[in-house]
Amino acid sequence: MEKVMRLCSGKGVVIFSNSSCCMCYTVKILFNELGVEPLVYMIDQFPEGREMEMALLRMGCSSAVPAVFINGKLIGSTNEVMSLHLSGSLVQMLKPYQI
Template identity: 35%
Template sequence: MAAKTKAQDIIDNNAVAVFSKSYCPYCKSTKSLLSEMGVKPYIIELDQVDDGAAIQDALEEMTNQRSVPNVFIGQKHIGGNSDLQGKKSQLPQLLKAAGAA
C-alpha cells in the first residue's frame, strides 16, 4: 500500500510525472520528447529505487498498464511512449493546462 501512496503522491504533486527505467529505449524517447518541449518532468527510475517493483505493481493496479514509461500530465494518465508520441500535436496544450510549459 505504501508504494501506491508514493506513486499517487508523485502524480498529484508534479505537473508531469514519468515512471521510467534507466535502460529502457522507450523511456529515453519519452524523456527526449519532453525535454525538447522544454519540460522538466519528475522522473523516477524504477530500476534504481528499492521499491521500484512495488511502485510498478501499484501503477498497474491504478492504470492497467505495467510497461514503462508510464506518463502522467496534469494528474491524467497519458500512457506509454507511443501514446505520448501520438499526442505530440496536443502536447503544448496539455502541458500548458498542467502548468508545465
C-alpha cells in the first residue's frame, strides 16, 4: 500500500491501469477528452504488480484497475468515476489539472 501511495502523492491525476483492460482505456480516454493528461501506471509491467492490485483492493477499489487518484485521494474505479462524471462533479474536481 505504501508504494501505491508514494506513486500518487504529490501528483494531480493518477490512474493505475493494466495494458489489457478495456475499462482502463475508457477511463483514460474520458480524462483526455476532459482536457486532463493523467499519469498512468501500468501495474502489469511492475514486478510487484500483483501486490499493488491487492493493495488497491484493500484501499477500497471495487476492482483493482482502473484505480483513479486525484490529488493523492482515491476516487475509485470505473463505476465511481462515471458516477462523478454523470453528476457533473468530476469536471469540477479536474479543473486544476486541465491543460
